[in-house]
Each structure stands twice: as structure tokens, then as C-alpha cells.
Amino acid sequence: QSTDSSPSQQQRKRGKGLHGRITEKTNMASNDARALLQAADLLLELIKEKQEGNIQGKIKALLVNRLLSTAVRCNKNKKNRKAVQKFVATKLDKIRVGLEGLAKMKDGDASTSYTDELPFDDITYNIMADLRASSDRNDAPEQVKRLILRMEGVGLEPDTVTYYHLLKAFVRSKSIKREDKPIECDAILQQMKDRGVERTVACFNACLAAWTNSGRKDAPHRAENMLISMQKQKIQPNFVSFTTVIECLGRSTESDAKERAEDMLRLMSELDASGMPDVRPTTVTYNSVISAHGKRATTIAEAEKADNLLQEMKRISNAGEKSIAPDRITYEQGRDQNSDFLGPQPPES
Numbered sequence: 001q002s003t004d005s006s007p008s009q010q011q012r013k014r015g016k017g018l019h020g021r022i023t024e025k026t027n028m029a030s031n032d033a034r035a036l037l038q039a040a041d042l043l044l045e046l047i048k049e050k051q052e053g054n055i056q057g058k059i060k061a062l063l064v065n066r067l068l069s070t071a072v073r074c075n076k077n078k079k080n081r082k083a084v085q086k087f088v089a090t091k092l093d094k095i096r097v098g099l100e101g102l103a104k105m106k107d108g109d110a111s112t113s114y115t116d117e118l119p120f121d122d123i124t125y126n127i128m129a130d131l132r133a134s135s136d137r138n139d140a141p142e143q144v145k146r147l148i149l150r151m152e153g154v155g156l157e158p159d160t161v162t163y164y165h166l167l168k169a170f171v172r173s174k175s176i177k178r179e180d181k182p183i184e185c186d187a188i189l190q191q192m193k194d195r196g197v198e199r200t201v202a203c204f205n206a207c208l209a210a211w212t213n214s215g216r217k218d219a220p221h222r223a224e225n226m227l228i229s230m231q232k233q234k235i236q237p238n239f240v241s242f243t244t245v246i247e248c249l250g251r252s253t254e255s256d257a258k259e260r261a262e263d264m265l266r267l268m269s270e271l272d273a274s275g276m277p278d279v280r281p282t283t284v285t286y287n288s289v290i291s292a293h294g295k296r297a298t299t300i301a302e303a304e305k306a307d308n309l310l311q312e313m314k315r316i317s318n319a320g321e322k323s324i325a326p327d328r329i330t331y332e333q334g335r336d337q338n339s340d341f342l343g344p345q346p347p348e349s
Contacts, residue, residue: 008056015055018046022063029070033083036074039067040091047098047119059102059119064095068127075134088135092128096147099124100154122159125151129165138175141166141184160198163188167206171213182210182222204230205240212248220257223248238278242268243285250292258292262305265289282323286313287330 025039043064049055071087074080103118125147132143144166148158170176170184185207192199204226211223223245230237242264249261265281272280286309293306310326317325 011054011056014049015046015057018042018049018055019057019063022046022067026067026070029074033074033077033080036067036071036080036083036087037091039070040087040095043067044091044094044098047095047102051098051102059099061119061121061124064099064120065123065127068124068131072127072130072134075131084131085135088131089137092131096128096150100150103154118154120154122151122156122162125156126159126161126165129162129169133165133169133172136174138173141169141173141176144169158197160192160200160203163192163197164200164203164206167203167210171206171210179214179216182207182214182216182219185210199233199235201230201235201238201241204235204237205244208241208244208248212244212251215251217253220245220249220252220254220260224260236276236278239268239280239282239285242279243282243288246285246292247288250288252292258289258305261289261292262309280323283313283325283327283330286324287327290330 022039022042025035025042028035029039046055046059050059071084075084099118099120103120129144129147132140132147135143137143148162148166151158151162167185167188170181170188173181176184189199189203189207192203208223208226211219211226216222227237227241227245230241246261246264249257249264265285268279268281268285290306290309293302293309310330313324313326313330
């Protein structure tokens, strides 16, 4: 009698079959987000079959992570976002609960401790946190917080990536008052420090964005102080850090804000010329300084500074640095804010 028809062989065959179908649908999801939901359903079926003892073989974190990573990539395409939001709302928690339940299985019975070989890892939870933080749900920050608690509950340590997604959730949230967001983000950075978790430039940039968007009167000084604090801690600010602070200054009503914004632009150029990596100003940087001058211009001489910056952008761009080329925003803000003076005008077509 052939062993191919034995129960164990059939169970292994069924397990491999589900693995193969999940992989197939995951690969298809890059071009068709509906396949993402189908892959999720197949994964949930695989988890259930494993829990009921109907299949043999392990569910590996790699299989789960590939599916979740595909959801992150799909979410970057606007046409796929509706399907990804449905995936997050209806599938993500079911997958997490199923995997955690499966990890407690020992010889077919529930155990109070997790086995050594888990069907998930820290990457699994970090990708879930990314999906939560990038969702449009009002409770995204609380969802990421709960994920961190679950992560700790299964014996995994939240890391820099985990906390970055928590910061991102607060920055993106529409349910939290904008003036409260930087306070929450500052508290997260402090929690990271207290727990010995590395704080990267991306983490600080998220907090700087919260200050810039807060509308608080003290935002410019808080953002500038954070930039100084980063440097003291040997965390090198990049062009995003500087540009975000410049944007914060551009939104300020302080009388010297435009001068401080331009001084920071000049500092970026000097640091770039000295060989410091990733600090070169970009079109966005210049646009923020032009905006600051435009909003505060009260004389023709002051308004001319915006036009001078435009001419500077053109010279640098014509010399080959296309990352500083004027764009539509450059001309539109000049038109909107300096129209009574010498605001930059769009080139003739």
C-alpha cells in the first residue's frame, strides 16, 4: 500500500497546497489588490486547519511577512488603497489573533507559554504597525499602542521601527488635536530613550513634522531646539530635518522668522559644501524660504528677496543641480503672496 495516501502524507500535501496558493495570490497582489484579500483568506484558512490538526508542517514567519509587506507596497498605489484599507479593517487582527493562538499550541493543546518556533517575528509586528499607522482610521495611534503591548506579550521587544510607526500614527491622526500631537511625539521619544531604544533621524523628523503642523506659537523655537538637541546627541539631521524646521519658521508670525529660515538654508548649503551627506537643499527647501519671505514682505526690498531666491534656484538648476529646479509651487506662492510687489512669475511657455 502506498504511503502517499496515508493521513500524514495527505496533511502535508494539503499544507503545501495552501502555502503555494498563498504565495501565488501574494505575487498577484502587486498588480491586483483583490488578490491580497484572497491571500489573507487563504492564510486564515491555513491557520485554522493547522489549529484543528488537519495539516502538517510549519507556518513560517517568512510567508506571513511577505503577505503583509505586499499590503504595504499596495497601499502606496492610490488605486489599491480601498482594498488595503479593507484588508487592515477586516483581516489584520484575525491574522494576528490566529498566529498568536497557533503559537501557543503544544501537542495539539493550548499552552500558557509560547513555543520556540513562532509563526511570526518582530518584523511581522512592525509591518502590522506600519499598516495601522498608514490607515485612515481615527484610532490608528491606539491600535499601534495595542500592537506594541501584544508584541511584548509574545516575548518580542519593540524596536526603533516599531516606535517610528507609532510616531507616524500620531502625526497622521485626524482625531488628535494638532496642537497636542508634538507633545505626544515628544513623550514617545522620551519613552524610547528611557527604554534604551535607538532614536534615529527619521524618528526626530516625525516629531519635527508634528511641531511644524501644530500651529503653536512656540513651535519654531521647539523645532529649532530639537535640531540642536539632535546634533548634541550625535544624530545628524538631514535635509528633511532642516527643511521641516524651515517650513515651521515659514509658518511663524515672529518678526525674524524669515531671516532665521534663510540662515538655515545657507547653513545647509555650507554643510553640503563641506562634504556632510544628505543635507543638500532641495526645491522644497527653497520653496519654504520663499514662502516665509512672501508672507512677511512689507516692502519692495523684502519682496525682492523671494525673487532673488528664485533666480538663485534657476542658476543652480541650470548648472546641473536639478533637485533645486523651480516647480509650480515656487511660482504659485510667489504669485499669491507677493503679487503687489515683485513676486516671481511662471516662465513663458
